[in-house]
Amino acid sequence: MQPLLEVKNLCVEFAMRSQVLRALRDVSFTIGKGERLGLVGESGAGKTLTGFSILNLISKPGYISGGSILFEGRDLAELTIEQIRDIRGNRISMIFQDPMMTLNPVLTIRTQMVETIKAHQKISDKEAEKIALDKLQRVYIPSPEKRLDQYPHELSGGMRQRIVIAISLLTNPGLIIADEPTTALDVTIQAEIMDLLLELCRDEDMGLLLITHDLAVVSEVTQKIAVMYAGRIVEMGPTRDVVDHPEHPYTRGLIAALPQSCDQGQRLLQIPGIMPSLANLPSGCSFHPRCELCQDICKREVPVLETKASGRHVACFMVK
Amino acid sequence: MAEQTNDTPLLQVRNVTKHFDISGGLLDQLKWKEGKMRRVRTLVKAVNGVTFRILPGETLSVVGESGCGKSTLGRAIMRIHRPTSGEVIYRGKRVDNLSSHDMKPYRRKMQMVFQDPYASLNPRMTVRQILEEPVRFHNPGMSRDEVKEHVLHTLKQVGLDPDWNNQFPHEFSGGQRQRISIARALVLDPEFIVADEPIAALDVSIQAQILNLLMDMQQKRDLTYLFISHDLSVVEHISTRVAVMYLGHLCEVAPVKEIFNNPKHPYTQALLSAIPRLGGKKKSHIRLGGDVPTPINLPSGCVFHGRCRFADERCRQEMPPIVEHATGRVACHAVEEERI
């Protein structure tokens, strides 16, 4: 069966003053219908950019320089702005870290929700409002009728994010891209929002691309995980497997560095150094200066993401 | 139990309260009420009657969600804000009411590390200037070479190349800046450090580096930490004891094992159940209904009653005092009445 979303060898470049920065290199992954994929990495790894390029939201000086993004049989990288607008917010919804990226501070929730529906469907205000109410109930917002007349600033952060999720559900999308949806929220609220997302994806058979730096959050919500480092996917596989038995040295380091992975009060295992900037990527494998398994080949050649003996996709020469 | 040893506490916080007046100018304060013009002040009750003590060499973590007053508490102890009422006692001497001049010797002993590595270093000063300033200020008699030597030594200790000392902060990565920030706190050889979310703004792999540095320094220099954080897995890792705050009130204080294995206060329980766990071995999250009330209009009685599963009439009326238990202190009627 054809997957819902298939990203193949996606490359994104930024044309800067003195050089071209390769921000994404050969990023490939698929999301099936109703499948949940977590995209994990540190800041600057290119995970947000991946989400943005799927919806063609990259602005100059960035551009997609290669690869394809197949969604429901169409290549999004080839579409015009008008065609993509038809998909954006309709078949694919996006949830940002800051709910105020989506919400307009000077309009009531009602106006924003009704307008969103009417942008994609020809229905009356009454019907649109009914859908809006229905979706607000769907995300467990108490007294939804009252919320419709409120402005975003009258609501708490967690409530705003719920409204954003409700808005993203309005058009019954096939895929939701959630970019750090809970990073700005408190733990108790984060847990509630994540539970909600998980429940919605299961019930509505929606695909989810969850972009986050938090491995623990990903491990609770997604089925597949893709770890990014310096613009490449370095490891991809079923979430449980990757978390329990990481194979790529970077993933291993990342998991070992979590306080949960070692005894209380003991020194944490740390990856030395920092992620290189795009402007001066090391030769060969981008991770080699920080890698304990580094050999000569790692300094010379770039490892590609390939299926290893375990069935996992790993981009590393040292993993058999 | 740490709480009951005879060690003299390094720092005692007694009934500290901090309210901020946000009512603005006189004209903004005038409100029409019951047919009369009245002057109404708007107070943000950030910290309300918090009492605890810190023993030498331990790490006390203060946890809670944003807006619970944990940062304000840290700043009140450091005298960045003067507490509205209550006492801060350092080695038996009350320090919250000292003049800036009398405070000076305590400034050497108590230092702070801040959350945002981008805002906590003056962008117009080189690393060397940033680190030399406190040393010169507190040791006017020290020669130039001694100051330099001391600064370079501290830089090396926090894992920075001393050759970088003429660079400006923006030339460093977030993790390195946080090291500079820690060096600035350590350069005065303090005994006590308030660390306000020191790793919250950093990437996962860098978090581990900074956390290790903080633990190493504690060992090498016999430091005592007040560690303010919202990240419970980090808190579990490094603390001796944990204090949980909600809406400016202390809910529970207990040794770290007790808090994580046997949380008593309903809020602590909810908070702990919400930690995302690696591997998805998932206990169901305790759902807290509703939102955190604003610290401007605190609820009557127990501040948590609106979201608490165990709240009854008494909780709505009467504020629970924080009561000593076998393992720690808890402020909850339900725990006291053994309903939980």
Add this chain to the structure above:
Amino acid sequence: MQPTRSRWRRFRESFFLHDFLHDRLALTSFIVLVILLVLGLGAPFFAPSNPYDPSTYDLLNAEQPPAFMENGQAQFPLGTDAQGRDMYSTMLYGMRVSLIIGFGAVLMQAFIGIVVGLISGYFGGRLDSALMRLADVQLSFSTYMVAIFISAIFQAAFGVAMYEKIAIPLLILVIGFAEWPQYARTVRASVLAEKKKEYVEAARVIGLSKRRIMFRHILPNTLSPVFVISTIQVANAIMSEAALSFVGLGMPVTMPSLGSLINVGFEYIFSGSWWITLFPGIVLVVLVLVINLLGDWLRDYLNPKLYKG
């Protein structure tokens, strides 16, 4: 130990210089400004004659047209004014006066404004309200009104002869005092933003005095907007001086600035001597324009988020 990079190298490799050298408009403006500054401030070296010395000019040479015109004389490249002074020399001296007043007034505005803004922003509360109301009051008088008022009093009190001697400092004072609130407000706004940052709290935790925190830590971080408004304010001050001189309340004819030259020349336009007013006018416009263009570039550089509309 070796410093990693010298200040000069840091500057040479900075984006500032790179941006500047790749912006033709800014570079041209800068070159023109430097030429004008050198010519103006070095007037005694570059001017063929000294317009302040009555023995060097002759009323018989009055209203000579520029050299490139018919009847023009080679010794007066841009003609002469009504008193027979060489226009070129007079303009250089006039530009010097304009520049001194312009920069002097801005220095004074900046000094008052920065001190008031810092105190106001850092201490806040009642002091802040009082100082800002004072600034509002100051702004509600127009610059010209204040200037006209003060100069009129001075001219009446000390007589025109005495006025000549104190005209420059007086104009600096008048223009400087009229516009300090611009600085005070800008600095106060920056201080309010800066003092919330953690590095200020860190300085307090070290125990530094308020004065040291204000001047050593906060002030350097509020200077970029100050530089931007300074360029605009220099241009404004030069314009203000020209306007005051034009209405006869600025520099006297014996010690003319660009503004008073335009004013004097204006009377002779209808008798055909357009050069007396036109040349100083062009210099004034060019001077103000290049300063403003440089200011624009500086603003865009320091605040790239600002929409370049």
